[in-house]
Amino acid sequence: MTRNAKIIVTIALMLGMALAALDTTIVGTAMPSIVGKLGGITLYSWVFSAYLLTSTTTVPIYGKLADLYGRKPLFLFGSALFLIGSIASGFSQTMVQLIIFRAIQGLGAGAVQPIVLTIIGDIFVLKERARVQGLFSGVWGLSSIVGPALGGLIVDHFSWRWVFFINVPFGLLSAILLMISLKEQVERKKHQLDYIGTLTLSISIVALLFAFLQGGTSWSWLSWQSIALFATSILLLGWFLYEERRAPEPILPLDLFKNRIIVISSIGGVVLGTIMFGITSYVPLFMQGVKGGSATDAGIILGPLLLAWPIAATVSGKLVLSYGYRITAVAGTALTLIGVGLVLLFTPQVALPLIILAMVLIGAGLGFSSSAYILSVQNAVPWNLRGVATASTQFFRTIGGTIGVAVMGSILNAQMAQRFTPIFSHYTEVLQHLPKGVSPANVLLTPDVRASLPLVLLNQLQLALAQSLFWVYLLLFVLAVIGLVAMFWLPGGRADQYAYDAETSADVEAEKPSSSEVVLPHLG
Structure with missing residues (x-):
């Protein structure tokens, strides 16, 4: 295992991680322009949903296959699907085509992120891994910040199609570097796939x-x-x-969940995913709808969160080595809880410094927690279960976020219907003069319409939206409390005390059927 090979593999994996993170934010910026060219605004949400569905459901499958056949072929297969989907999306002529090709992109993306994290677990020992995880969290955070701005520049100066085409050169470079530097010895045996x-x-x-x-x-x-x-x-x-x-050979060995570390980390992943997706979805809505900011302002307000996350993740690795999983995870969920508690105080009059402080605390808390979850799970299982175990943490995080945002959307819609209807009943003339295609629920998000509203009506609607969002944030607060309580069940003590030992471990027993294969990674 040479130092140069490690560096090349790390660069390849960072490129892969950056593309997966960038794609989640850059497309959102381009979507208004895409709808303007292709039409089909009623299918707007499915451009995101199709990607989300396929990328979520395939995570455990890729994790298991990576354990059976090695990390490298699955990463390359996922990257190829992602790039094919990207190229096809860029050439889309209708919204239906775009939705189908985004689903193909998602099939590839489902492999990239969990296998990146798994390869990190393979080639770095725990002490090194703790530092490297922070580096990859930084790549994720930076890509998420750059995405909206880059999407805007591409749409303004080139074409929305380049939002997808830009993935191709970087994706190819990532795949080539990995093919050259990562070598795996695979003992071929028959499998009984699940x-x-x-x-x-x-x-x-x-x-x-x-x-x-x-x-x-x-x-x-x-x-x-x-x-x-x-x-x-x-x-x-x-x-x-x-x-x-x-x-x-189960796709998700249930024996994994006999291990307390994996169970608690999975619960933490659900909470983390729900809070992460909830805050990044509904705080921008507050900034634009309640505070009257622009779409750019709504995106920028997440900057403190996305900057604090990778910084905290880097520090988190050192804390895990020195103080163990429990203290690190408890500190992270406590910071998240305080930050979400501040979000509960958001009103139309809230000061910008309080919003920024809340975002910093939440970002720091999520950074501490996410690194602790990944490191603890990877350290608790043998090599031939590390892929599926790492994938399970990503799976629970994504499922938590996906379902959580859907539930929060239902809560918000119900609260807005309850509050907006009585307000508009006193302003029937305003409703009659709304531009065609603008619903009452969207007037605060349409700058021209918002500017034309009577000040009294505008203030009432902003207050109603803030009150509606309060119930969304309250759900996040309750989940943060649950997450904090759960983290006290993580074992205390130093992390190296809980490394998997093939001879003495009784918590996680690897599946070893006669037909299994052993994949031994090495770098050349």
């Missing part, structure tokens, strides 16, 4: 996410469509759990 587990888990998640994404919008929560989707999800999840106990 097809039933893969299908039942995937369809169960798709049904659940579809129910949350469409429920309360396309149909009511108590409609037969919602009930059927929830019932399908529950039944298939039960079938999946049954199958995982019987399968020779």
Whole structure:
């Protein structure tokens, strides 16, 4: 294992991580222009949802396959799918085509991030890994910040299509560097892949996410469509759990969850994902709708959070080595809880310094927590389960965020309907003069319409939106409390006390069927 090879692999992985992070923010900036060219505004949300569905449901599958066949081929396969989806998205002629090609992009993205983290776990020992995880968190944070600005520049000076084409040269460079520098010795043996587990888990998640994404919008929560989707999800999840106990090589070994570290880290991942997606989705809405800021202002306000995250993640690695998982995770969730508590105080009159302080605290808290979760899980399992274990942490984080944002959207819609309707009932003339295509719920987010509103009406609507958002933030606060309590169940003491030991570990027992293969990574 040479130092130069490690450096090349790290650069390749950083490029892959940067592309995955950049794609989540750069597309949002370009979407108004894309809709202007392709039409189909009613399909707007599906451009994001299609990507989210495929990237979420494939994470555990890629994690298991990486354990069976090695990290390198799965990373290269995922990168190839991502780039094919990017090129096809750039050439899209209709919104339906774009949605299909974004789904292909998501199929590739589902492999990139978890396998990047898994390879880091393979090539660096715990002490090195703690520092490197902070570096990768920094790449993620910086890419997230650059994304909106870069998307705006590309759309303004080139074409929205280059938002997708820009992935190609960097993706190819990442793949080439990894092919050259990462070598894996694979002992070929026959496998009994868990097809039933893969299908039942995937369809169960798709049904659940579809129910949350469409429920309360396309149909009511108590409609037969919602009930059927929830019932399908529950039944298939039960079938999946049954199958995982019987399968020779399960896609998600349930024995992993006999380990307290993995269970608590998974709970923490759900809480972290929900808070992360919730804050980044609904604080910009507060800035634009309640405070009257521009779309740029709404994006910039997340800057303190996205800067604090990688800094805290870097420090977190050192804390894990010196003080262990529990203290680091408790410190992170406590900071997050305080930050979300400050968000509860957001009113139309809230001062900008308080908003910035809340974002810094939340970003620092999430940075401390995320590194602790990943390091603890990777350190608790053997090599041949590290891929699926790392993927499970990403899976729970994404699922938490996806479902959480859907639930928060339902809460917000219900609260706004309750408050906005009585207000507009006293201003029927204003409603009659709204521009075509602008609903009452969107008047605060349309600058020209907002500027034309009577000041009294504007103030009432801003207060109503702030009060509606309070209930969204309250849900985040309750989840932060749950997360803080759960972190006290992580074991105390130094991290190296909980490293997996093949001879003495009783918590996590690797699956070792006669047909399994052993993949030994080395660098050349």
